[in-house]
Amino acid sequence: MCETCGCGLPEAAKRRSGEHPREHVEEAVLYRGLLAANDAQARENREHLLARGVLGVNLMSGPGAGKTSLIEALARRTRGRLRLGVIEGDLATDRDARRIRALGLPVHQVVTGSTCHLDAAMVHDALHRLPLDALDILFVENVGNLVCPGVYDLGCQLDGVLLSVTEGDDKVAKYPVAFRRANFLCISKTDLLPHVSFDVSRPGQEARVLKGDLELFYCSSVTGEGTEALLAYLEAGRAKLS
Amino acid sequence: MHEWGVARELVRQAEGEARRRGAREVRSVTARVGPLSGVAPELLARAYEVARLGTLLESAALSVEPDPVLASCRECGREGPLEGAVLACPRCGNRELVVRGGDALHLAKIEIEIGPEPPGGEG
Ligand SMILES: Nc1nc2c(ncn2[C@@H]2O[C@H](COP(=O)(O)OP(=O)(O)OP(=O)(O)O)[C@@H](O)[C@H]2O)c(=O)[nH]1
Numbered sequence: 001m002c003e004t005c006g007c008g009l010p011e012a013a014k015r016r017s018g019e020h021p022r023e024h025v026e027e028a029v030l031y032r033g034l035l036a037a038n039d040a041q042a043r044e045n046r047e048h049l050l051a052r053g054v055l056g057v058n059l060m061s062g063p064g065a066g067k068t069s070l071i072e073a074l075a076r077r078t079r080g081r082l083r084l085g086v087i088e089g090d091l092a093t094d095r096d097a098r099r100i101r102a103l104g105l106p107v108h109q110v111v112t113g114s115t116c117h118l119d120a121a122m123v124h125d126a127l128h129r130l131p132l133d134a135l136d137i138l139f140v141e142n143v144g145n146l147v148c149p150g151v152y153d154l155g156c157q158l159d160g161v162l163l164s165v166t167e168g169d170d171k172v173a174k175y176p177v178a179f180r181r182a183n184f185l186c187i188s189k190t191d192l193l194p195h196v197s198f199d200v201s202r203p204g205q206e207a208r209v210l211k212g213d214l215e216l217f218y219c220s221s222v223t224g225e226g227t228e229a230l231l232a233y234l235e236a237g238r239a240k241l242s
Numbered sequence: 243m244h245e246w247g248v249a250r251e252l253v254r255q256a257e258g259e260a261r262r263r264g265a266r267e268v269r270s271v272t273a274r275v276g277p278l279s280g281v282a283p284e285l286l287a288r289a290y291e292v293a294r295l296g297t298l299l300e301s302a303a304l305s306v307e308p309d310p311v312l313a314s315c316r317e318c319g320r321e322g323p324l325e326g327a328v329l330a331c332p333r334c335g336n337r338e339l340v341v342r343g344g345d346a347l348h349l350a351k352i353e354i355e356i357g358p359e360p361p362g363g364e365g
C-alpha cells in the first residue's frame with residue numbers, strides 16, 4: 001500500500017495519472033526468504049533424485065570427522081547389496097574423490113574454490129554427471145565445515161551430521177545450524193572412546209532439542225562398529241522412495 | 243564465508259523490488275536474521291558494505307532485526323529465549339526443551355525514494 005496517501009493504487013499507476021506527489025519516500029514490507037533461489041533448486045534436485053529412485057544423503061561435519069572414511073566403510077560393507085555413488089565437495093583438492101574412485105564407485109568432484117559449502121546448484125550440476133539410473137544411494141560429502149553447509153538445502157532426502165569423539169561432546173549447542181537440519185547424527189570414531197573424555201549421550205540429547213525426530217548412530221569406520229545399523233537405516237530410506 | 247553470497251542476494255532482491263516500484267534510491271534496508279539461520283549479523287554487515295557498491299543501495303544503511311530462538315521447558319513450563327550457546331532451560335536447567343523460531347533469514351523491509359532519476363547524481 002502507498003505510504004503517502006494510504007490508497008491501494010500501485011505506485012506506477014498513480015505516478016502516471018499524476019494524482020500523486022512525484023517524489024516521496026515509502027516503505028515496502030517484504031519478509032522474503034534470502035535462500036529462496038537455493039530452496040527452489042533444492043526442490044528440483046529432490047524430485048530429480050526421487051524420479052530416478054535414488055536416495056540422496058548429505059553428509060556434513062567439521063573437517064576430518066570421518067565423512068570419507070565412513071563412505072568407504074559403508075561401501076566395503078554393502079558390496080553388491082546397494083549401489084552407491086558419491087558427490088565430493090572440497091575446497092581445493094580431489095583427494096577424497098580419488099579415495100572413492102579407488103573403491104570402484106561412481107564419483108563426481110565439485111571443487112568449490114573459495115566457497116565454504118555446497119549449494120543446490122552445485123549439486124544439480126553434479127547430478128547430471130553421474131549415472132543416476134545405476135544408483136540406489138547417492139552420498140553428497142559436503143565441505144568439511146560445521147557452520148556453513150547447514151545453511152543450504154541441497155535437495156537430498158536425508159541430511160546427516162558426523163561428530164567425532166575427538167571433537168568434544170559440547171559441539172551441538174555451539175554449532176546448532178547443521179544439527180537443526182539433520183535427520184541423523186552419527187557419532188564417529190567410537191573406537192577412540194577409551195582415549196578421550198566424551199559423554200556419548202550428550203550430543204544426541206542436545207541435538208534432539210534442535211530436531212525432535214533425529215536418528216542416532218555410533219560408528220567406527222576402523223572396526224566397522226555401527227555401520228551395519230546405519231546401512232540398514234539408509235536402505236530403509238531408499239526402500240521408502242519407491 | 244557464505245555471508246558474502248547472502249549479502250549479494252539481499253542487495254539483488256532489494257534492488258529488484260526498488261526498481262519494480264520505480265525507486266531512484268534505496269534509503270535503508272532491514273534484514274531479519276535468527277541465530278539458527280547460520281548467518282552471523284556482523285559478517286553479513288561487513289559483506290553488505292561491499293555488495294551494495296554500484297547499486298541503488300549504495301547509500302542505504304543496513305539494519306538487522308533479531309529473530310530470537312524461543313524454547314519452552316517441558317519441566318517448569320518457562321517460555322522464552324535461550325541464553326547463548328546453552329540448550330538448557332535458563333530457569334530450572336532442564337534439558338528437555340522444545341525450540342522454535344530463530345531460523346529467519348529474510349529481506350524484511352526497504353525504505354525507498356520514489357521520483358525521477360537525479361541528473362548526474364545531483365538532487
Ligand atoms: N580411529 C579412527 N580414525 C578415523 C575414523 N574415521 C576416520 N578416521 C581418521 O580421521 C582422519 C580424517 O578422516 P576422513 O575420512 O578423511 O574425514 P573427512 O570428514 O572426510 O575429512 P574432510 O573431508 O577433510 O573434512 C583420517 O586420518 C582417518 O583415518 C574412525 O572411525 N576411527
Ligand SMILES: [Mg+2]
Nearest residue numbers: 067068096141
Ligand atoms: Mg572427506
Ligand SMILES: [Zn+2]
Nearest residue numbers: 116148243244
Ligand atoms: Zn561460510
Ligand SMILES: [Zn+2]
Nearest residue numbers: 315318331334
Ligand atoms: Zn525449566
